[in-house]
Amino acid sequence: MNREEALFRFLLQLGDTTLIMGHRVSEWCGHGPVLEEDIALANIALDLIGQTRLWLGLAGEVEGRGRDADALAYLRDAFEFRNLLIAERPNGDFGHTIMRQFLYDAWSALTLQRLQASSDRRIADIARKAGKEVAYHLERSADLCVRLADGTEESHDRMQAALNLLWPYTGEMFTPGDPERELAETGAVPNPTELRDEWLTITERLRTEGGLAMPDGGFAHLGGKSGRHSEHLGYVLAEMQWLQRAYPGAEW
């Protein structure tokens, strides 16, 4: 893999993850448990889709084959997507969605922090912009997780169940794929393994303030970064892409 190809693949990892995560979160629109949460979720989804435009836009530029962010989002099939598996997990209940958001936000905030120092100026610029947004998302998802975990017996149990279910999907965040191995040496991107300790410190709040038991299993579901996805991604893409597939080039 040459450098450009590695860069393209790495940008797909970021852009596909924000895209699929954004789509999942947007599924809550009109279904939130209370109006404020509904609005908050829609806003977060919007930020994630906005970040997707930046990452996939740059990916298309790097690839240099005339594909823009729309073409990459709407006209690729599941095996070409490079998102983290955690992003395509179904929403489950509200607690599960917020737990997924927190685990993801913590990783995303750390990743963007590192990318601000990327030797690639274009990546650093996007990371600065997105980093501001994600820092705000993280504040909210962290507080909500703690409140729900330290809430009623019912909410506590649901948050514990969500954490147990999602934990095996967090290892992938810290397992470098081919593009990261290639690029980390050039200083363009961080080695994700190095983010893990800080991530554990952030998520430790679930135990210290929320009273949850942190799972200790080291098993990690992998595959998203190399295009091997769970069955859920196909359904997401079917809903997201059908219009462009049925009416190619449609605009509104």
Added chain:
Amino acid sequence: MSRTETPVSEIWSLLAQVPDPEIPVISVVDLGIVRHVRWRGDECEITVTPTYSGCPATSVIEMEIQRVLREHGIDRVSLKRRIFPPWTTEWLSDKGRDSLERYGIAPPRAAGEPEKCPQCGAVDLELVSRFGSTPCKAQWRCRDCLEPFDYFKCI
């Protein structure tokens, strides 16, 4: 036809008439998203820095800018989006901040929370939700007059 003789300062005045589509009491200039205006040959180049990367108002704003300039005879307009340096609420003008407050939106503060209720001026306030009706706002409530209000998030 393009009126390249229109001075840049006049173009800034025209842009000061373009309202933010979501918060029409402030202009795109007061919001601080217009970063640069210049002539490049017979083309007017305007650089815009979006507030939030997913803000749906950005493309509406770009259309409005083109419309207003066209109405004043400037047909050749190119819009550039620049994300660095990222937009910050520090770029809001003082006039913009006053207009927001009069409109009922508490202006952003570095402390991260509103100073007082834009309705009654009381300072006993509580956060209702970190997100409001647009990406740039949060929802707060005044414990004195009990009215909810929007707070322009500080970023």
